Amino acid sequence: xxxxxxxxxxxxxxxxxxxxxxxxKVRVFQQANYAENFIQSVFDxxxxxxxxxxxxxxxxxxxxxxxxxxAIRIAAANGYGRVLVGRGGILSTPAASHLIRLNRASGGLIxxxxxxxxxPDEDFGIKYNIANGGPAPEGVTGAIHARxxxxxxxxxxxxxxxxxxxxxxxxxxxxAVTVVDPVADYADLMETLFDFAAIRAAVAGGFTMRFxxxxxxxxxxxxxxxxxxxxxxxxxxxxxxxxxDFGGHHPDPNMIHAKPLFxxxxxxxxxxxxxxxxxxxxxxxIIGRGRFVTPSDSLAMLAANMHVAPxxxxxxxxxxxSMPTSAAADRVAAAxxxxxxxxxxxxxxxxNLLDAGMATICGxxxxxxxxxxxxxxxxxxxxxxxxxxxxxRGISVDALAREHWARFGRNYYARHDYEGIDSGAANTLMAExxxxxxxxxxxxxxxxxxxxxxxxxxxxPVDHSVSSNQGLxxxxxxxxxxxxxxxxxxxxxxxxxxxxxxxxxxxGALDAETxxxxxxxxxxxxxxxxxxxxxxxxxxxxxx
Ligand code: G16
Numbered sequence: 103x104x105x106x107x108x109x110x111x112x113x114x115x116x117x118x119x120x121x122x123x124x125x126x127k128v129r130v131f132q133q134a135n136y137a138e139n140f141i142q143s144v145f146d147x148x149x150x151x152x153x154x155x156x157x158x159x160x161x162x163x164x165x166x167x168x169x170x171x172x173a174i175r176i177a178a179a180n181g182y183g184r185v186l187v188g189r190g191g192i193l194s195t196p197a198a199s200h201l202i203r204l205n206r207a208s209g210g211l212i213x214x215x216x217x218x219x220x221x222p223d224e225d226f227g228i229k230y231n232i233a234n235g236g237p238a239p240e241g242v243t244g245a246i247h248a249r250x251x252x253x254x255x256x257x258x259x260x261x262x263x264x265x266x267x268x269x270x271x272x273x274x275x276x277x278a279v280t281v282v283d284p285v286a287d288y289a290d291l292m293e294t295l296f297d298f299a300a301i302r303a304a305v306a307g308g309f310t311m312r313f314x315x316x317x318x319x320x321x322x323x324x325x326x327x328x329x330x331x332x333x334x335x336x337x338x339x340x341x342x343x344x345x346x347d348f349g350g351h352h353p354d355p356n357m358i359h360a361k362p363l364f365x366x367x368x369x370x371x372x373x374x375x376x377x378x379x380x381x382x383x384x385x386x387x388i389i390g391r392g393r394f395v396t397p398s399d400s401l402a403m404l405a406a407n408m409h410v411a412p413x414x415x416x417x418x419x420x421x422x423x424s425m426p427t428s429a430a431a432d433r434v435a436a437a438x439x440x441x442x443x444x445x446x447x448x449x450x451x452x453x454n455l456l457d458a459g460m461a462t463i464c465g466x467x468x469x470x471x472x473x474x475x476x477x478x479x480x481x482x483x484x485x486x487x488x489x490x491x492x493x494x495r496g497i498s499v500d501a502l503a504r505e506h507w508a509r510f511g512r513n514y515y516a517r518h519d520y521e522g523i524d525s526g527a528a529n530t531l532m533a534e535x536x537x538x539x540x541x542x543x544x545x546x547x548x549x550x551x552x553x554x555x556x557x558x559x560x561x562x563p564v565d566h567s568v569s570s571n572q573g574l575x576x577x578x579x580x581x582x583x584x585x586x587x588x589x590x591x592x593x594x595x596x597x598x599x600x601x602x603x604x605x606x607x608x609x610g611a612l613d614a615e616t617x618x619x620x621x622x623x624x625x626x627x628x629x630x631x632x633x634x635x636x637x638x639x640x641x642x643x644x645x646x
Contacts, residue, residue: 104178104259104275104276105259105260105275106179106257106258106259106275107179107257107258107259107260108255108256108257109135109138109255109256109257109258110254110255111135111138111139111253111254111255111256112135112253112254113139113250113251113252113253113254114133114135114136114139114250117139117140117143117247117250117251118247119229119230119238119243119246119247120590120591121447121448121589121590121591122216122227122229122237122448122449122450122590122591123212123214123227123228123229123230123237124140124227124228124229125215125216125218125225125226125227125591125592125593126225126226126227126593127223127224127225127226127593127594128164128165128220128221128222128223128224128225128226129222129223131165131169131226132165135256137169137172137173137228138172138176138256138258139250139253139256140228140246140250141169141172141173141176141211141228141256142176142180142253142255142256142257143246143247143249143250143253144211144228144230144246145176145177145180146249146253147242147245147246147248147249148208148209148230148232148242148245148246150180150181150182150208150209151181151208152181152183153181153182153183153184154181154182154183154184154207154208155182155183155184155185155186155205155206155207155208156177156182156184156185156186156207156208156209156210156211157185157186157187157193157198157201157202157205157207157209157210157211157231158170158173158174158177158185158186158187158188158193158210158211158213159187159188159191159192159193159197159198159201159210159212159213159284160188160191160192160193160212160213160214160319160382161192161194161195161213161214161216161220161318161319161344161381161382161383162190162191162192162318162319162344162345162346163213163214163215163220163221163224163225163226163346163347163348163381164220164221164222164224164226164346164347165213165226166191166213166346167191167266169213169226169228170187170191170213170266171263171264172258173211173213174187174264174274174277174279175258175259175260175261175274175275176256176257176258177277178258178259178261178274178275178276178277179257179258179259179275180257182277183277183278184277184278184279184280185274185277185278185279185280186201186205186207186280186282187264187266187279187280187281187282188281188282188284189266189267189268189269189281189282189283189284190266190267190284191213191266192284192319192322192344193212193284193319194284194288194319194320194323194382194383194384194481194482195212195214195216195382195383195384195478195479196288196383196384196472196476196478196479196480196481196482196483197284197285197287197288197323197383198210198212198231198235198478199231199235199236199476199477199478200235200287200288200291200475200476201282201287202231202233202234202235203234203235203476203477204287206233207233208233209230209231209232209233209238210230210231210235211228211229211230211231212228212229212230212231212382213226213227213228213229214227214229214319214381214382215227215381215591215593216380216381216382216384216385216591217352217353217354217355217359217380217381217385217591218352218354218381218591218592218593219347219348219350219351219352219353220346220347220348220353220381221346221347221348221350224347225593230242230243230246231477231478232453234453234456234457234477235476235477235478236449236450236452236453236456236477236478237448237449237450237453237477237478238450239450239453239454239567240450240567240569241567259274259275261274261275264279264281265281266281267281268281269281269282269283284322284323285322285323285326288323289323289326289327289331291475291476292327292482292483292486293331294412294413295411295412295413295414295475295483295486295487296411296412296413296486296487296489296490297410297411297412297490297493297494298331298332300490300493300494301332301486301489301490301493302332302333303493304489304492304493304496305332305333305334306333309374309375309492309493310334310335310338310373310374310375311328311334311338311373311374311375311376311377311489312338312340312363312366312373312375312376312377313328313338313339313340313376313377313378313379313485314340314341314355314360314362314363314376314377314378315339315340315341315342315344315378315379316341316348316349316351316353316354316355316359316360316378316379316380316381317341317343317344317345317348317349317351317353318341318344318345318348318353318379318380318381318382318383319344319379319381319382319383320379320383320481320482321339321341321342321343321344322342322344323383323482324339324342324379324482325339325342327482327486332489348381353380353381354380354381354385355378355379355380355385355386355387355469355481356387356469356644356646357394357646358644358645358646360378360387363376363378363387363389364376364389364394367389367390367391367392367393367394368392372391372392373391374390374391374492374498374499375388375389375390375485375488375489375492375499376388376389376390377389377485377488379481379482379485380469380481383480383481383482384449384470384472384478384479384480384481385468385469385470385479385481386400386469386470386471386480386481386482386484386485387469388400388484388485388488388499389499390498390499390500390502390503391498391499391500392500393498393499393500393503395499395503396428396467396515397427397465397466397467397468397469397470397471398423398427398428398430398431398465398467398513398515399428399430399503399506399512399513399515400465400471400484400488401421401423401427401430401431401463401464401465401471402428402430402431402433402434402506402510402513403502403503403506404463404465404471404484404487404488404491405418405421405431405434405435405438405463406434406437406438406506406510407491407495407502408463408487408491410490410491410494410495411487411490411491411494413473413475414462414473417438418438418440418462418463419440419459419460419461419462420435420440420441420442420443420455420460420461420462421434421435421440421441421442421443421461421462421463421464421465422442422443422444422445422452422455422460422461422463422464422465423442423443423444423445423464423465423466424444424445424446424447424448424451424465424466424467424468425444425445425446425447425558425560425572425573425575425585426447426466426467426517426573426585426587426599426601427465427466427467428467428513428515428603429513429603429605430510430512430513430515431465433510433511434510437510441460441461443455443460443461443563444560445560446558446560446569446572446573447466447468447572447573447587447590448590449464449466449470449472449477449478449479451560451562451569452464452472452477453477454562454563454564454565455563455564456474456477457477457564458564459474460563460564461474462474464479465479466479467515467517467601469646471483471484471487472484504612504613507608507612508608508612509608510608511605511606511607511608511610511612512605512606512610512612513603513604513605513606514603514604514605514606514614514616514619514620515601515602515603515604515616516601516602516616516617516620516645516646517599517600517601517602517645517646518599518600518602518624518627518642518644518645519589519597519598519599519600519642519643519644519645519646520597520598520600520633520637520639520642520643521592521595521597521643521644522592522594522595522596522597522643523595523596523597523598523637523639524595524596524637525595525596527596527636527637527638528588528595528596528597528598528636528637529588529596530636531598531631531632531633531636531637532574532586532588534632534636535574535586535630535631535632536557536574538630539555539556539557539574539576540555542555542576542630543555547622547625547626547629547630548622548625548626549622550578550579550580550582550622550623550626551578551579552576552577552578552579553577553578553579554575554577555574555575555576555577556574556575557570557571557572557573557574557575558572558573558574558575558585559571559572560572572587573585573586573587574586574587576626576630578623580604580605581604581605582603582604582605582623583601583602583603583604584600584601584602584603584623584626584627584630585599585600585601585603586598586599586600586601586627586631587599587601598633598637600627600631600633600642602620602623602624602627603623604619604620604623606619617645
């Protein structure tokens, strides 16, 4: 007889899943009942069938193991029949997505705050993914949030902790808990998609790379795939051991937080390819020798070349990108004669397009790229696709980028982030700007003249759901564009993101400095939104 214990509780304010799950400071999650309330609210909202399978894993950050043990007990008390958990509590986000699909699980709990720092004073997060392996859509996250506002009890069983470090199956109050190798199934999937033999041959021929795992979850995956299976030299993967505090760094693969890699790639000793991934393994950074590739360009360049990889030989069904991502991919889609979809920020918006077979590759300016192989963006997948293309074509990153721009033109692009600003000031800035949008058409800012301005709204072509208020757009007569959005992943104050884009045709300046090419747009953005007036800031904290 299994004893289910009911623990009385009260709702917490603000358990609102953001762009990607509930993210808060560790201290907030450490309050009695906080994580338990949210997990129970997930189960109350999704109502798993008796005996259903649940995947659980995280990026190894501080609190990961504690919350996993509680999640296992709550799952047992809520009627799940089987839990699959990564050894050591580790599962990268794309590997979790794959496990959900592979095992026909009803869903999964992914414990991560992604690129946000970890440790006792830093960030933690819980995200629920649905049976297709992707992040829960807004209908589900809305139901979860609604439940958090009413919850008055959570269910558990009184069982000891599961040994997360020993593979195998144990019973927890009648529910089977299997500790699985977090890497093997994912690595096998990659072998089905990419030409490992071609990459191995390039490596044997002297192709070199450095992969910075940023002391986050991808270390074990990268060592297995890059060093063990593809033959890159030992030490190719740096910072390859997942640490609870990511070594005190932001595990965010960009030019700021992956600066040692960036400096290496711009210096005389650069290997052929530099790459990095983030806290939970879904983002990627690609740098060639002396050539940084923006995530928006990476999406376009991969889309234009990915048919050389075995998994994509049949060609692409469509391309999807988030609205603030540059339009570089649109030009590739047009050349291929396929559709390009523009969605709101957040990988969850790609799920329906992928499930319906309308898109094969998706990408976001926030360093995310992925395909229909899982339902999350996938950092190592993007690195392997780049490797596959470079190996088969025998071309450098720089040469491939130049070739691409010479054919399609170049979308100069940057994102300026103003971090940790007062939430009230940020909301006022956005509200004032939104009110001003209808008056902007025809106005001039330096040499730029506004053609249109609006608040982006998306109607999902599959289920016809509407998501409004997804960012404010100012589009200029020459096709340049500024987008303003507030981040949905931060845990402190607000972060204003300003996305800047200028298209230069193939006949134009293809190798100019991005900051110089965007200078007029940067000035216009400051004036249009009154950034300094509202925030007191005169410069962004991070430029990517
Ligand atoms: C998450 C989502 C991404 C999204 C990003 C944007 O990334 O999974 O799809 O592009 O947030 O974040 P923000 O709202 O801060 O601009 P991740 O890697 O944090 O899971």
